[in-house]
Amino acid sequence: MKKILLIILDGVGDRPSTSLNNRTPLQAAYRPNMNYLAKRGLTGVVHPISAGVAAGSDTSHLSLLGYNPKEVYTGRGPFEAIGLGMKASGGDIAFRANFATIDDEGTVVDRRAGRNSYGTEKLAKELSITIDDVKFFVKEGVEHRAALLMRGEDLSPDVSDSDPHVTGEHPRKIVPLSDNGTKTAEVLNKYLEEAFRILRESNVNSEREAKGISPANALLLRGAGVVPKLQPFEERYGMKGACVAGIPLINGIASLCGLDVHTYEKGTGTLHSDFFGKTKLAVSLLKKYDFVLMNIKAPDIAGHDRDPVAKKEAIERIDKAFSQLEPITKTTLVAITGDHSTPCSVGEHSGDSVPIVFTTEGIRKDATCAFDEISCSNGLLRITSNDVMQYLLALSDRAEKYGA
């Protein structure tokens, strides 16, 4: 049995760019270490979730870890909250939230409170209170955005939005969408009444008005979902697992799955992250853990920025850090893939596939000699992200026999 290092290059898949001579950033990058692993490994194509799906990082990471997002992903609220760094537990109910502006009659005049985050951190703290036996946690995000997490007994995501989704209307009463949602709707309406009072009376809003910023005097909720209770990774696979990632969303998902989250201060989740130090940490964790997941966010950022040259350069710096991988392939199964494509020509996640390579001593190599979208399409595998975990178990000699 071997150890497993699964490296996710976030949004690494791309399409050809004219500024890269009609090559993808991966094809254009000088990447001797990735290519070494491809030459000595088993390669192929991964469809995130399934063929043509433009996967999110949340659904794709769940799927890569072997959890079926179709079973455990009930709405964006929970993963928005996790992405903001909130400590979510299985069973919590979460919403995406907007700070909004209402007039004296209570009519929504700006669903986004001027898209201005002034004071929202303080407001979020003030809005984190307990009503009856239910704890409410609010966390601010970018601009007017926030998330709300509810924790208590007998809560359900079967409730409507309070967000009217248009201006000129009042925020809506929350109504239960099934019998399960009765208590949740009741306590939420109580909470929102109290929240509006807190917002009305907060110093933050007098400060905002003094500065000429629309007041954040309402909180609009949408996208209720329940934080899934996932079978712990160790129980599911018989392996102790750890995660190294630079962004809260991935750390949150890893934590929900029962992976130990290790943070590396200079692994910032940006284009300028210290890839070498982060890879070093991931490799060193293999002494203590059977399985390590490392997410590198930089390629996705360059994709969203529509900057193929920055993406290529980030991949080249990542490749330098991967000089640390060859020495561990004797005892470790190393796999590199992406969670989805973020083509620079699109600036968003797309349904294009991503390449994958598995390398370890004694593996059944195929004829592929380079790690990129096209070279790996000559490899042996055509799989979905949900097959990756089973394949990792198989190639590290951990798969249990099905039958006799």
Next chain:
Amino acid sequence: MKKILLIILDGVGDRPSTSLNNRTPLQAAYRPNMNYLAKRGLTGVVHPISAGVAAGSDTSHLSLLGYNPKEVYTGRGPFEAIGLGMKASGGDIAFRANFATIDDEGTVVDRRAGRNSYGTEKLAKELSITIDDVKFFVKEGVEHRAALLMRGEDLSPDVSDSDPHVTGEHPRKIVPLSDNGTKTAEVLNKYLEEAFRILRESNVNSEREAKGISPANALLLRGAGVVPKLQPFEERYGMKGACVAGIPLINGIASLCGLDVHTYEKGTGTLHSDFFGKTKLAVSLLKKYDFVLMNIKAPDIAGHDRDPVAKKEAIERIDKAFSQLEPITKTTLVAITGDHSTPCSVGEHSGDSVPIVFTTEGIRKDATCAFDEISCSNGLLRITSNDVMQYLLALSDRAEKYGA
């Protein structure tokens, strides 16, 4: 419409071996006939069951024949019994069994009766009795192993093990795990009381004690399952089918599916089987049958023995026998694949894929020129074992139109 010959090279898939110049046994073998079929055929990769699953021969053969093991495979008992050559019928309940040693107080002191099979054939016959309206059949296996088959009305596999799974305890009373299991548990407990009396009084055990062998004075049961009632092959596919295999497990599964089982005395299921004569029999059966399944066990044996050279040599001798295949490809669709990989470096079934080739006159050939794990990965197909039967129907012009 063409006839179909499906050849399963048991455990043929492998990984590179240093003793074969880093080639797999298939790659290293001189195999002009297999390569001829690949050059003139359609090739690809098969994931047994699904990607990364380390399939058993039982689950994989069921799947290759188009039956979904997730629906029909309820436990190892039935296939253990079938593997020992017991004539199982759909609806029978079967257990894996151990001959064990208990002391005078009835405490289990050795769950495996010294791992010694002395006299167990005779004990098995003595233990094959009828209680109330239920017939019990016991068949001895290797060392202390055996299987128990129950046949009667209203039986169910929803019962607990009698095997305590540890020493120092008494064998457990069988208890029903649902209302369905009530009668089964009752009659089993009666049977076990009688069985222990038979074992206590058997001459075999005085002989064992005289020879210094732990007595086989208890029978421990585990892994209850029901022998599945499978839709007969001819009804399902409109083809009369036959099977040629050297081992009871495959013959038993074929029989359950309604294939006629033909045995060839020199087709022994060993490394030294007469592959030529067996292939000749399979080919001759195509006169009488539409479909013939031939299983060749030798590659799996060499894989379990961790002997890549023996595996390569067995494949070379098998290939010689396959000189008989080219002449029949005018009227017959010939397919060769494996039920799973048994890499010599692992010594067990692994989750690696297996190659497949379909050849017949007029087939859509792909660019593959050799039959092995890597060459076939350049072929057209990436399928699972459960797709193979449908593909056989399609390429032999037997697939019914779905729609208009």
